Amino acid sequence: MEKEPAKPRRRAPAGAAVLREDVTDAIRAAVFEELATVGYGRMSIERVARRAGVGKAAVYRRWRSKLPIVLDVVSALAAQGLPTPDTGTLHGDVRVLLTAIARVLRHPLAAQILPDLLAESARNPEIAQALQAAVRDSQRGIAEAVVRHAVARGELSPDTDVDLVLDLASGPLYWRLVMVRTPLPDGYLEGLAAATTAALGAAHLPR
Incomplete structure (x- = not known):
């Protein structure tokens, strides 16, 4: 055969x-x-x-082109090491999130890259829109989870504005670490977490 x-x-x-x-x-x-x-x-x-x-x-x-490359690497940097915290309290979750954001913004390359891209975004609307999507949107999903957990625990109202939470929590860090490049003093993150929680009108459960 x-x-x-x-x-x-x-x-x-x-x-x-x-x-x-x-x-x-x-x-x-x-x-x-x-x-x-x-x-x-x-x-x-x-x-x-x-x-x-x-x-x-x-x-x-x-x-x-170079714009998609830059957005890809910036998105990766923005999301690097950012956890979705679930500590059991809003204050604890915000504190963990702030620590992670601060760590990203302290990265030597981030300190050099972000100011340059922010300057470019002032001249180029496409970069501005894309940079917002790359940086802010990567963190918004985490903020949504923080709000969702806080609502389930009765710490926040169901109609809490997620964007407001993100602005209150991360805005001061971007200002100090990226814009004016001022070192964070001892206890700053803890104080910012407490101020953010209070500003949101959270019910302060035992921590």
Whole structure:
């Protein structure tokens, strides 16, 4: 009985079909470094590719221009290490959230990148809108969870404005750490958590 001819082995997809994760990570790291070094205005795909040690085609296979790249890395930075706290009290949840936001904003690259992007957003509405989506929206979902838990515990009214919670909690941190770059004194986060909780009219349960 004749043997069936061996079936040809399939080749793994190549080129655009495969995006190596290590290359993507190298490009993201290069974007961070370029933003911190030369700023958004002078950053280019060519500079990013050169710093990452890849060809420009590798960058364009992942992002169509420099704006989507920047938004991608800023979104990752904004959400980095941000927990969805559930400590059992609104005060505790706000305190955990403030600690996480402060840690992100103290990141050396964030301290260099965010002021530059904020300046660019004043001149470019597209960047302003995209930056808001990248930074604020990543934190809004966490604020929604904090409010939802507080409402369930009877600490907040069901009609509490989530955006107000986020403004009260994170606004002072952005002002001090990003805009005026003033170090946080001892006890600042605890005091800000207490002030935020009080401003929201929360019922102060035992902590």
